[in-house]
Amino acid sequence: MNLLDLLSPAGWPILVPFLAAIVLALVPSWRWGAWINTGAATLCFLAACQLPWLVGPAGKFLFVDRLAAHFSLLTAFVAMTTGWFSLTYVRAEIAARRINRHRLRLYHAMFQTFVGAMMLALLSNNLGVTWLAVETATIAAVLVVGLPRTAEAVAASWKFFIVCGVGIALALFGTFVLYLAALPALGPGLAPMSWSELLPAAARCNGTVLNLAFVFFLVGYGTKAGLAPLHAWMPDAHAEGPTPVSAVLAGSILNVALFVILRLRSLMATNEAAGGGAIAPGPAIMTLGLLSLLLAAFSLWRRRDVKRFFAFSTIEQSGVAAFAFGLGGPAATFAGLLHMTLHTLTKAGIFQCIGRAAQLKGGQKFTDISGLLVSHRLLGLTLAAGIITLAALPPFGLFASEFLIVIETLRRAPLLALPFGIGIVVGAWALIWRLQTLCLGTPTQDRGPAPSALMLAPVWLHLGIILFLGLARPAPIVAWMVAIARSLG
């Protein structure tokens, strides 16, 4: 293992946040901390921008392939806009005395630790390191979710810690079993834990042991992805913590989890195709995805808390992506990737709007927030556009990805199209219903500062990108994603 890899350009997006975290832990002033945080997040994105050109042979420590570069870039982008958002969000929280200013040092340090750990998990070549990074991110998030120190926040972070702790423990067991499965093919040492060595040698791994590893990976990382049986931590964590970390960034960690599941899927599929004895991974992933989709779509109707509502919507969309990945084939994988990418951008934008709205109205229940379009036209319009995007209505990009998934379902597994269709329609319907109560109706009383146009700019950037991807579909980006989907099979 060569840690010096981190100093190469591919390691910068990992190094910047971790160094910033150390600096932030030492800077006592929260005003300075907020600016350093924003600057570091921006720097991290700039460093990540070069990743698509660094795709190449794997180093011992880092492995930049197209899939990793894509997700790193996406994560870094969301981290950057969230950093901008956090700057003004924190100021309003301090003014409203919801967060103690002494705790902001911890908040900013954990923000950067979280970002750095996600980048490390995506770019690392070693399964053990990926696992360690996911664990670090979890602990950072647990600490931040509990920050407001209200009874609800402590309860939420406790639940977060216990459920995700079990999940990552199972994932670690899966990592050991995977090592055992790859041992006959690659021999002892670091090789059976490296993605770059594992993937070409997939056919020679022991298939039945691989099955065992797959089960643990799916349940373990599925927990982090918010997939059905172990999704319970997500709504609480999203609802109670400070919005920038708990909601916006926690939305990115499910990408990391799905990324690991995707890698393992291609490992399993290669082994299965070569007659190595592994089961086809598709049906299991598809089942979990469909279960999450249906469960979340119907749960949406009963939510009274806005952040909780959108957390369930995240579970739903994670289910849609997992369903697409389980379906298999380049077209469905492409659709799944597109869906994940666009959903991450959309959800980050929506949570930024909701964070502003909650500060404006001094509460995050549906009864607190109403009539935004009438009283605060700009915020209302932005939020409405975000929700319409999320409901996968044209002209935004999510329509294209969900349409593709439905077409592929009809082609490959027609019977599943019915439950899948019911899921997305019920989910979208709930979203539109809530769009009406949030944005229309009689305005509720304001209890906080109204967001300026500048504060909403990051959301417009997100929505603009989604609109652009939905309408223009620029050839280089499509070619890039098709190449990823092809390599995954």
Next chain:
Amino acid sequence: MPLRIAFGALPYDMAHLLGGAMLVLSFALLYQRRVTAVINIYALQGIVLAVAAAWQGFIQDAPHLYLTALLAFVGKAVVIPVALHRIIRRLEIHREIETALGIFPSMILGVALVVLSILVVLPTTLQAQAQTLTREDLAIALSVVLLGLLMMITRRNALTQVIGFMSLENGLVLAAIGIAGMPLVVELSAAFLVMVAFIVCGVFFFHIRERFDSLDLHHLDQVGETHR
């Protein structure tokens, strides 16, 4: 492999004995009704784990496992139990453990989980070029992991849930040391997790105490039910 590792040979029997002892201690964790006893048994399990790691280091001729053994001993057998005892004394937590599921049904469930893990691990690893010892170690380790999980589910106190979690971690380390040639990174990370988990929880206990004057998670449940 210079040593013959099979039933009847000392390396095999000893490793099995230690793995079996860990499993028995996991069951002991399940039927204890007093918090202090649970902590003591957890410490005992940490000692057995340390010995098992050292033994594996000896028979595999892998010196880095001695480090794992040392970490397990210092962390799990000494530091964590001592700190937990101190927390209990300082917070004056009531000493009885509340269970969500009776002792007898949870023992039955525990036995079922052990059977399950043996039935899952042994047949699937049959064709792997792994030694019998590795396979059986893995089955025992999975049993310890599942029993830890069971303890987390069936206990109401935050403290016992955390001990369940840490006992689950012991199972993970047992799995790691049983696999010959496993890189050091992983053992360190497993040991690391326990430490960090402990710190995180330590922070937690004080906050829960601040809020509710109790480590009983009932309060948290009520918060959850009335809210939303």
